[in-house]
Amino acid sequence: MPIFRSLPTRLALAAVLASGASAASAQEFLTLKDTVPSIAMTGEATLEVAPNIAILSLGVETERPTATEAANENAKAAQAVIADIKAAGIDPRDIRTLGVTLMPVYDETTDANGRVTKRTLRGYQARNDLSVRVRQIEKAGALARQWIEKGANQFGGVEFDVDQKEAKYDALRGEAVRDALRKATSFTSGLGIRLGRVLEISRPDGGERPMPMAMAARAAKSDAASVAIPIEPGVQTLRVEVQVAWELAQ
Known part of the structure; x- marks a missing residue:
């Protein structure tokens, strides 16, 4: 109106x-x-685009009896994964550390009412989370599986993006x-x-947003033969209101 x-x-x-x-x-x-x-x-304008970039969320998680062991083992495992990511031709600027954590892990004993009556230190958990932009989107599923096999035992999912997005938004504003x-x-x-x-x-x-963002895919490490993770980017609708x-x- x-x-x-x-x-x-x-x-x-x-x-x-x-x-x-x-x-x-x-x-x-x-x-x-x-x-x-x-x-x-x-006024409004929309444009359907096919994403050509996959953003993978990977994590390396390690649990050991002591904090030093957990931190050292996790650092080695994370370095191995990052080295494999770079060996796959991913530009270093497309690899980003999202977080590095170290925390105690406890075993808990509860009573009949579910209340914790005892906490016993089991060890320490170290974690390194990474975000990797894969610009050859057709290879994203195979690469994700490859890095999981290499040691990325946490896979947070995938989001999709489009290159030259700002130029597309410029046209939509007009x-x-x-x-x-x-x-x-x-x-x-x-x-x-x-x-x-x-x-x-x-x-x-x-007034400016992609809609909807593609749903995240999730996977867990498996001992089965290596199979590419199915990743279907679909389409995104860019929308501008002014x-x-x-x-x-x-």
Whole structure:
């Protein structure tokens, strides 16, 4: 729905000044689109794109009796996985550490009511989480399986992305503005009025987003023969919304 505004400028300013505000403050309070007859319209544009980048979330988790053993063993295992990732031709800039943790692990004894009555230190758990961007998306499933076999015993899933996304959003912004103009014109043409100056261009909350994000796939390490993890990127819909306000002219 369009938003029409027509406020008497002098009355609006007088109300602000009467509250004790200075003329400068009043001017800041009232934007141009609030003081002249205007119309505001939201335009939108969408584009379906096939993702060509897979972002894999991998983890190496190690549990040992002591903190030192857990940290050392985990570091060695993580280094082996990272070396294999680089050997597969992944650019180092596409490999990112998400987190490194070390924490105690306890065995718990509970009573009949489920309350913990005893905690016994079992050892320590070290973990290294990685994010890897695979730009040859058709190889993502085989690579994920390869790295799991190499030692990445945690697989957090996969998300998808599109390269040159900003250029696609630039084109969509232009389409969204044209859509807002078309809608505004459809309202004003039958009233004998025309659109004047553009008073404001803004982006509504959530006005630019991919929808929906592909669901994450999950897998666990297996002793079975190595099989590529099925990964189907499907399509993403990029969406842009923009709100444009025009002055109304006779």
